[in-house]
Amino acid sequence: MDFRLSDEQRLIRDTARDFATREVLPRAAAIDKEHRFPQELVAQMSSLGFMGIAVPEEYGGAGMDHVSYVLAMEEISRACASTGVIMSVQNSLVGDPLCKFGTEEQKRQWLPRLAKGEIIGCFALSEPDAGSDAAAQKTVARLHGDEWVIEGVKNFITNGPESQVCILFTMNDPSKGHRGITAFVLPMDAKGVRCGPPDDKLGIRGSHSCQIFLEEVRLSKTCLLGEVGQGFKVAMSTLDGGRIGIAAQALGIARAALEDAVRYSGDRKTFGKPLWQHQAIQFKLADMATELDAARLLTWRAAQLKDLGQRHSTESAMAKVFAAEVANRAAKEAVQILGGYGYVTEYPVERHFRDAKITEIYEGTSEVQRIVIASSLLKS
Ligand code: CAA
Numbered sequence: 001m002d003f004r005l006s007d008e009q010r011l012i013r014d015t016a017r018d019f020a021t022r023e024v025l026p027r028a029a030a031i032d033k034e035h036r037f038p039q040e041l042v043a044q045m046s047s048l049g050f051m052g053i054a055v056p057e058e059y060g061g062a063g064m065d066h067v068s069y070v071l072a073m074e075e076i077s078r079a080c081a082s083t084g085v086i087m088s089v090q091n092s093l094v095g096d097p098l099c100k101f102g103t104e105e106q107k108r109q110w111l112p113r114l115a116k117g118e119i120i121g122c123f124a125l126s127e128p129d130a131g132s133d134a135a136a137q138k139t140v141a142r143l144h145g146d147e148w149v150i151e152g153v154k155n156f157i158t159n160g161p162e163s164q165v166c167i168l169f170t171m172n173d174p175s176k177g178h179r180g181i182t183a184f185v186l187p188m189d190a191k192g193v194r195c196g197p198p199d200d201k202l203g204i205r206g207s208h209s210c211q212i213f214l215e216e217v218r219l220s221k222t223c224l225l226g227e228v229g230q231g232f233k234v235a236m237s238t239l240d241g242g243r244i245g246i247a248a249q250a251l252g253i254a255r256a257a258l259e260d261a262v263r264y265s266g267d268r269k270t271f272g273k274p275l276w277q278h279q280a281i282q283f284k285l286a287d288m289a290t291e292l293d294a295a296r297l298l299t300w301r302a303a304q305l306k307d308l309g310q311r312h313s314t315e316s317a318m319a320k321v322f323a324a325e326v327a328n329r330a331a332k333e334a335v336q337i338l339g340g341y342g343y344v345t346e347y348p349v350e351r352h353f354r355d356a357k358i359t360e361i362y363e364g365t366s367e368v369q370r371i372v373i374a375s376s377l378l379k380s
Contacts, residue, residue, distance in 0.1 A: 003297075005067070012053075012068040016075035019048060024079035031082055031206035032351050035198070037162055038206055041083050042117050050076070050087055052115020055095045060112030066241070066303040070248035074296075077252025078259075081355035082206030084252055088245035089159045090114060093363075094121030097167055097238040098185070101226040106185055110165055119164035123242075124154035124186075124212055125235050131155075132368050134169075135178035135232060139214060141170035148172075148184070148219045150192075154212040158362070161198050161208040163188050167238070168214075169231050181231035184223045192217035203354035240313045241306060242363045243320040247299040250323035250359040251292065257327070257334035257352045258288045264338050264347070281337060288330045295323035314376040321369035324359035331356040 005013065024041055031038050045051055053069045055061020069091060077084030095114055098107055113119045130136040139152025150170055157166075166186040173180030186193065196211035226234045262285060265276035275281050298319040305312035331353040335342035342349045360366045 003300075005071070008064070009068050009071060012064065013071040013075060015048060016050070016072040019044065020075045020079035024076060024083055028080035028083075029345070029348060029351065031080060032203075033205075033345070035200075035205040035208075037208055038080070038083050038086070041080075042086060042120070045076070045083075045087055046115070046117025049115075051090050051117040052095055052111065053091055055091075055099060055111050055115045059099070059107050059115065061095070061115040065307045066244065067300060067307060070244060070251075070299050070303045073245055073248035074251045074255065077249040078256045079252075080206065081249060081253050081352075082204045084249040085158060085204055085207045085246075085358075086120075088242070088249055089123060090117075090121055092242040092245040093123035093238060094165065094167055096241045097123075097183075097225065097234055100237070101183070101234050102185070103222070105222065106225070110185065114165070120159050120162040121165045121167070122157050122159040122163040122212075123167045123238070124157050124160070125169045126155045126157070128153060128155045128211075132365055134235060135181065137169060137171040137181055139168075139170045141172045141182055141184070143172070146221060148221070148223070150184070150186075150214050150217040150219065152214050154214070156199065156209050156362075157212050158207055158209045160210040160212055161195050166193075166212065167225060167234075169235055172228060176229065178232040179229050181235070182228050183225040183231035183234040184219055185225050186217070186219065186223065190217050190219065202357060203351070204358055236313070239363055240311075240316045243316040243369070244299060244302045244306065244312075246359055246363045247295070247302065247316070247319035247323040250320070250327035250356070251296055251299060253352050253356045253359065254288070254292045254295065254323070254327040254330040257330040257349060257356075258285070258292060260347070260349050260352070261285060261288070261334040261337045264341070275337065284333045284337060288333055291326040292330065295319070295326040298322055314373055317364070317369040317372040320359075320364065321366045321373070324356075324366060327352075327356040327359055 049062030052061035057063040141148045141150045168184045168186040172182045192215040194213045198208040268275045302315040302319040334349040
């Protein structure tokens with residue numbers, strides 16, 4: 001097995017690391033404190049090709065592979081997890097389903113502007129009463145003549161307040177269960193679309209999410225994404241890719257926690273010697289580093305399978321659940337190593353602690369990932 005990166009992949013990682021260190025990291029604390037969407041960083045990431053990293057060049061993207069995507073995601077998220085998820089939603093949850101299920105017209109209409117960062121996209125599956133049970137969609141789509149008429153409410157929609165386009169999931173035939181779900185490409189300026197106020201969140205505060213209200217929204221048939229009744233599969237296979245992006249975001253947060261803890265352990269002295277010379281601290285750092293590497297290997301494997309065009313639902317779920325839990329453990333230990341300094345905003349580790357939590361929740365909770373993994377065991 002070859003774990004080496006290609007020259008191109010190394011170049012992407014180094015470019016992302018350099019950009020994240022110079023431009024993203026110095027802004028991260030303020031982005032969090034001010035709950036500010038980092039528009040200027042989105043513009044810079046677009047110039048680097050990061051907002052459409054795996055979108056083919058013919059549609060204005062960078063045309064790179066998903067291993068490159070996770071390398072860049074880890075670097076950006078190491079500096080700022082909010083900026084990381086903005087990039088992840090644009091790539092995994094909007095660009096990817098458009099590439100995979102979109103018509104030629106939809107690809108030409110949306111992908112170049114998404115890849116250039118001229119517009120932002122979001123993915124609206126969750127509802128107030130349909131989170132983990134994604135098939136319990138209550139947003140209704142009914143065909144009236146040539147038009148679909150849509151009514152409903154979507155919940156916790158990341159990038160929602162900034163978006164110009166939305167990958168929307170609806171129920172067009174409740175009697176068919178998940179086979180009654182249909183996906184659309186929704187222009188956010190369509191009549192009847194309204195965003196609620198941004199959610200006031202524990203972490204990733206620079207990434208805005210909101211409810212989206214849909215009141216008698218009329219869409220032409222050209223807005224269908226995939227076939228009528230195939231929306232659940234569009235959602236699930238999109239999330240197979242999205243979960244790799246969130247695993248990479250979790251790697252970034254875990255690495256930030258580890259690097260910040262290592263630095264502090266060298267600077268701080270207790271009982272006459274630097275913190276890192278105490279075995280209690282060494283053991284924590286060693287476990288953090290080992291788990292981080294294991295999570296990275298799972299994430300790279302899932303990304304590589306996606307690049308090979310193989311089904312990767314189980315591997316994506318394994319990468320996400322493990323990386324998310326590693327990020328949470330790493331952030332918790334980093335707070336512990338810094339002690340009182342870990343608990344105050346003067347140091348960044350309290351932000352890593354708050355940012356890490358969401359990786360166990362969105363794009364499928366850790367419990368949902370375990371359901372996906374277990375069901376693959378039972379099927380095999
Ligand atoms: N790819 C393609 N098809 C798939 C699939 C996949 N990965 N997973 C399932 N399917 C298909 C199945 O083959 C089955 O097809 P048939 O109709 O032909 O039988 C169908 O979908 C139903 O499959 P299941 O019976 O396994 O589905 P389920 O209802 O039991 O649901 C679940 C399983 C895993 C719990 C699923 O509901 C799920 O993933 N829930 C979590 C939803 C989620 O992740 N939400 C995140 C919201 S987005 C977000 O968070 C964005 C953000 O803010 C950043």
